[in-house]
Amino acid sequence: xxxxxxxxxxxxxxRTGMPVSALRFHEAEGLIAPHRSAGNQRRYxxxxxxxxxxxxxxxxxxxxxxxxxxxxxxxxxxxTPTAADWRAIGGSLKERLDRQIAELTxxxxxxxxxxxxxxxxxxxxxxxxxxxxxxxxxxxxxxxLGDRPAHPT
Amino acid sequence: xxxxxxxxxxxxxxRTGMPVSALRFHEAEGLIAPHRSAGNQRRYxxxxxxxxxxxxxxxxxxxxxxxxxxxxxxxxxxxTPTAADWRAIGGSLKERLDRQIAELTxxxxxxxxxxxxxxxxxxxxxxxxxxxxxxxxxxxxxxxLGDRPAHPT
DNA sequence: ATGCAAGCTCAAGTTCACTTGAGGTCAAGG
DNA sequence: CCTTGACCTCAAGTGAACTTGAGCTTGCAT
Numbered sequence: 421x422x423x424x425x426x427x428x429x430x431x432x433x434x435r436t437g438m439p440v441s442a443l444r445f446h447e448a449e450g451l452i453a454p455h456r457s458a459g460n461q462r463r464y465x466x467x468x469x470x471x472x473x474x475x476x477x478x479x480x481x482x483x484x485x486x487x488x489x490x491x492x493x494x495x496x497x498x499x500t501p502t503a504a505d506w507r508a509i510g511g512s513l514k515e516r517l518d519r520q521i522a523e524l525t526x527x528x529x530x531x532x533x534x535x536x537x538x539x540x541x542x543x544x545x546x547x548x549x550x551x552x553x554x555x556x557x558x559x560x561x562x563x564x565l566g567d568r569p570a571h572p573t
Numbered sequence: 574x575x576x577x578x579x580x581x582x583x584x585x586x587x588r589t590g591m592p593v594s595a596l597r598f599h600e601a602e603g604l605i606a607p608h609r610s611a612g613n614q615r616r617y618x619x620x621x622x623x624x625x626x627x628x629x630x631x632x633x634x635x636x637x638x639x640x641x642x643x644x645x646x647x648x649x650x651x652x653t654p655t656a657a658d659w660r661a662i663g664g665s666l667k668e669r670l671d672r673q674i675a676e677l678t679x680x681x682x683x684x685x686x687x688x689x690x691x692x693x694x695x696x697x698x699x700x701x702x703x704x705x706x707x708x709x710x711x712x713x714x715x716x717x718l719g720d721r722p723a724h725p726t
Numbered sequence: 727a728t729g730c731a732a733g734c735t736c737a738a739g740t741t742c743a744c745t746t747g748a749g750g751t752c753a754a755g756g
Numbered sequence: 757c758c759t760t761g762a763c764c765t766c767a768a769g770t771g772a773a774c775t776t777g778a779g780c781t782t783g784c785a786t
Contacts, residue, residue, distance in 0.1 A: 430762065440763090441745055449743090459752050461763055481680060485743065510684055517681040521674055527634060528670040531663055583732065593733090594775055602773090612782050614733055638773070 426454070426463035436472040443472070449485050451475055451492060467500045474509070481513060482520070579607070579616035589625040596625070602638050604628055604645060620653045627662070634666065635673070 433440045446452050447462075452471055454462040471492070478488045491509050495501045586593045599605050600615075605624055607615040624645070631641045644662050648654045 428762080439745080442743085444764090445744055457752090459763085461752070479743090514681060514684045517677055517684065521677050521681065524634075524670055524674050524677070528667060528674065531667045531670065581733080592775080595773085597734090598774055610733095610782090612733085614782070632773090 425457070426465055427468070429454075429462045429464070432464045432468060432472060435469050436476065438472050438476060446472075446475060446485070449489065451485065451489055465500075470501070470506070474506070478513065481517065483516075578610070579618055580621070582607075582615045582617070585617045585621060585625060588622050589629065591625050591629060599625075599628060599638070602642065604638065604642055618653070623654070623659070624648075627659070631666065634670065636669075 427435070429440050429443055432438070433443060438446075443452070443462075447454065452464075452468060452475075454464045454468065457463050474492070475488055478491060479485075483491070491512060494509060494512075495505050580588070582593050582596055585591070586596060591599075596605070596615075600607065605617075605621060605628075607617045607621065610616050627645070628641055631644060632638075636644070644665060647662060647665075648658050
């Protein structure tokens with residue numbers, strides 16, 4: 421195996437667990453940019469294993485492709501990212517998780533109160549219109565927590 | 574307004590904030606079952622306001638239509654649900670939220686560790702294969718075994 | 727009686743994140 | 757040289773949860 425050539429898409433898929441079709445899709449979405457061999461086949465750098473692993477982790481945590489792209493955009497271009505580069509992104513992910521936990525904790529506590537009073541689903545209930553969840557407009561699926569608006573029609 | 578006749582779809586929409594199209598969709602999905610007027614128009618019972626409010630809350634908390642349907646199936650048929658009936662469902666929702674919070678807290682704490690060590694996205698990182706984010710299908714994670722990146726990059 | 731908002735049904739469109747399929751190319755072994 | 761398997765592109769399909777549109781009917785006010 422010659423590391424100078426880089427990994428084929430199949431090899432990267434095997435190392436990361438990311439399906440080949442997903443790797444191609446993510447390339448089209450701008451999450452990763454392999455170079456090509458003489459015969460037009462994708463060749464991935466060693467550091468791309470880490471990049472793809474990050475994509476998997478981030479999506480498992482609920483980030484959309486656009487959000488992952490935004491995080492990855494913070495990595496340096498031209499040079500292989502260092503541990504410190506990844507650390508910064510890890511911090512951003514943690515903040516996100518903290519926010520999500522808080523957004524779940526509030527209704528949970530509200531629900532505790534509701535269980536006592538039996539008011540669940542009453543229009544006056546604090547749960548009913550906390551202002552941030554619900555309120556989806558536009559086409560397309562609604563996302564768990566966070567509700568990304570599509571765009572006005 | 575004659576309460577004997579029930580609410581029209583537009584009235585229910587106005588009271589709950591649920592779009593008319595969504596009410597019709599939810600009926601097709603079996604979440605709600607209004608009766609019909611002589612002229613084939615939907616007529617909703619007063620208690621349906623509560624039911625639709627619940628659907629909104631539950632979906633805001635991340636339940637899918639199928640999951641909402643499952644919760645609603647626990648309500649008594651034939652009789653208008655009491656506060657106690659709704660309370661039982663509230664308890665089930667709370668358990669769900671507790672689980673979700675726990676599922677977010679674990680990776681958050683893991684990430685705290687990763688921020689210290691800079692290992693994020695390393696194949697060996699605890700975050701990478703915590704066992705619950707979907708993992709790939711097929712054989713186990715061979716990337717954990719046997720694939721140590723000799724030097725941090 | 728007439729007008730028109732509001733209701734009805736059914737089909738098709740929308741977004742996201744991919745997967746699947748068709749049809750063709752490349753690389754390595756025998 | 758030939759075959760086989762991995763790779764390529766591009767188009768279309770998937771499923772969730774709705775929305776939008778077309779074409780037609782109801783119901784209430786004037």
